[in-house]
Amino acid sequence: xxxxxxxxxxxxxxxxxxxxxxxxGAGRLDVLCRCVNAAFFLSHDIREEVRVHLxxxxxxTVRFEGSDLRRLNPDERSTAALIRGALEQREEAIGHQPVExxxxxxLYRMGFEATLEAAARNATxxxxxxxxxxxxxxxxxxxxxxxxxxxxxxxxxxxxxxxxAADRRVRVGPxxxxxxxxxxxxxxxxxxxxxxxx
Amino acid sequence: xxxxxxxxxxxxxxxxxxxxxxxxGAGRLDVLCRCVNAAFFLSHDIREEVRVHLxxxxxxTVRFEGSDLRRLNPDERSTAALIRGALEQREEAIGHQPVExxxxxxLYRMGFEATLEAAARNATxxxxxxxxxxxxxxxxxxxxxxxxxxxxxxxxxxxxxxxxAADRRVRVGPxxxxxxxxxxxxxxxxxxxxxxxx
Numbered sequence: 064x065x066x067x068x069x070x071x072x073x074x075x076x077x078x079x080x081x082x083x084x085x086x087x088g089a090g091r092l093d094v095l096c097r098c099v100n101a102a103f104f105l106s107h108d109i110r111e112e113v114r115v116h117l118x119x120x121x122x123x124t125v126r127f128e129g130s131d132l133r134r135l136n137p138d139e140r141s142t143a144a145l146i147r148g149a150l151e152q153r154e155e156a157i158g159h160q161p162v163e164x165x166x167x168x169x170l171y172r173m174g175f176e177a178t179l180e181a182a183a184r185n186a187t188x189x190x191x192x193x194x195x196x197x198x199x200x201x202x203x204x205x206x207x208x209x210x211x212x213x214x215x216x217x218x219x220x221x222x223x224x225x226x227x228a229a230d231r232r233v234r235v236g237p238x239x240x241x242x243x244x245x246x247x248x249x250x251x252x253x254x255x256x257x258x259x260x261x
Numbered sequence: 262x263x264x265x266x267x268x269x270x271x272x273x274x275x276x277x278x279x280x281x282x283x284x285x286g287a288g289r290l291d292v293l294c295r296c297v298n299a300a301f302f303l304s305h306d307i308r309e310e311v312r313v314h315l316x317x318x319x320x321x322t323v324r325f326e327g328s329d330l331r332r333l334n335p336d337e338r339s340t341a342a343l344i345r346g347a348l349e350q351r352e353e354a355i356g357h358q359p360v361e362x363x364x365x366x367x368l369y370r371m372g373f374e375a376t377l378e379a380a381a382r383n384a385t386x387x388x389x390x391x392x393x394x395x396x397x398x399x400x401x402x403x404x405x406x407x408x409x410x411x412x413x414x415x416x417x418x419x420x421x422x423x424x425x426a427a428d429r430r431v432r433v434g435p436x437x438x439x440x441x442x443x444x445x446x447x448x449x450x451x452x453x454x455x456x457x458x459x
Contacts, residue, residue: 083281086336093336097298106412106437137439138284138291139337199453214304236452239304240445241335247438247445254434255397 065253066114066182066208067246069098070175072215074119078150085143090120094213096142097243101250103129104137110250116182117146121174123156125149131167175221179228182208188229191245195232198249203256204231209249211242263451264312264380264406265444267296268373270413272317276348283341288318292411294340295441299448301327302335308448314380315344319372321354323347329365373419377426380406386427389443393430396447401454402429407447409440 073090080089085096095117102115113129125146127135135142149170155162159177161169171178179188187204191211210225217225235248271288278287283294293315300313311327323344325333333340347368353360357375359367369376377386385402389409408423415423433446 083338086334086339097295097335100295101442104439104442106439108437136284137295140281141284197453236449238448238452239306240449241302241304244299244302244445244449247442248449250436251434251438251442251446251449254436255395 064112064114064186064206065102065110065250066116066186066206067098067102068116068118068179068182068208068210069095069213069242070118070121070211070217070221071095071213072120072218073213074117075147075150076120076122077153078147080147082140082143082147085139089143091214092143092146093139094242095146096139097241098211098246099127099135099142100137100139101243101246103127103132103135109135114182116178118173118175118178119146119150122172123150123153124171124173124178126161126169126171128167128169133166135167176224179210179224183228187231188225190225190229190232191235191249192232193234193239195234198233198235198252201231201233203253207249207253209246211245213242262310262312262384262404263300263308263448264314264384264404265296265300266314266316266377266380266406266408267293267411267440268316268319268409268415268419269293269411270318270416271411272315273345273348274318274320275351276345278345280338280341280345283337287341289412290341290344291337292440293344294337295439296409296444297325297333297340298335298337299441299444301325301330301333307333312380314376316371316373316376317344317348320370321348321351322369322371322376324359324367324369326365326367331364333365374422377408377422381426385429386423388423388427388430389433389447390430391432391437393432396431396433396450399429399431401451405447405451407444409443411440 086093186208284291347362384406
């Protein structure tokens, strides 16, 4: 199982946003949508052994479960519609009990800390950070949970939590990449590992 | 200079499409938009030494020039708007004379063959193909031109042209990836080359 936790600092916490302006009026939801795309899509296939946690402004988390996903499409707009559909049912998410709004898409009333704690159980927590060790040098982790930030840096409180939780700190290259591109590179690294000269 | 040529087999050739449905009504223009994103964006920066050629249904080509780009944003919709803006001026593109519709964005009345021929001058043509040699084994090319197809395979005529033009055939991993993910992996490979244990 590969997990990706992406924290969206400006992401919406209700369903009042328009799908026509997700990069502007919806707190850069486009960034999170691209992360979902990068995490799940293969050419004409879906990575079933993947789970994605999108933390929305430290208030809610939308979880995508690869093995159950049925209506995920690669474009940003339709993924934003799935997130909006989850937020429409936010009153049904009580305590830590999620509500499933579409096959494989569930909303949790959990912020960064609770989501990180739950996802980290039985996982190797890998913080993706520009000061980390090069990915190519790193021993591929078992059941990795990659933790990424959106277009902003991690908030101070998130950094503290990660300093405690992270088993490793890794960077994907000499250039600083967008979160979704980082996910693509991490997948490719794990895909090719073990396939010596695949 | 890194170049990427992406051939879009169902892409629009006029500006009548809606930005609200680029994945449906506009011939999977979302695929091409994501390729532009993957080719140019770094975190809070643009790769200036990159040129992208989007071939639209073998009739037109939209060229994005990294060093001149001014209004490119990461989301699919705004990139689709740039492509639509280029197509609005299609009557101005006469012969092989392009029309620049926005800084760094130009429309050419050129299909796959003419675009490939022009882009291949002084470039190492690399066909990205599942039967190619693993990228990790390949000597990084000088001034590479990566040629990719959208969500369809290359058309027979394109395959023939590529068989003649391609200096190398490369694949990025054991999994078959979307075109935009392939671009991200190719960039990362070139970024890290030379940076032994960067």
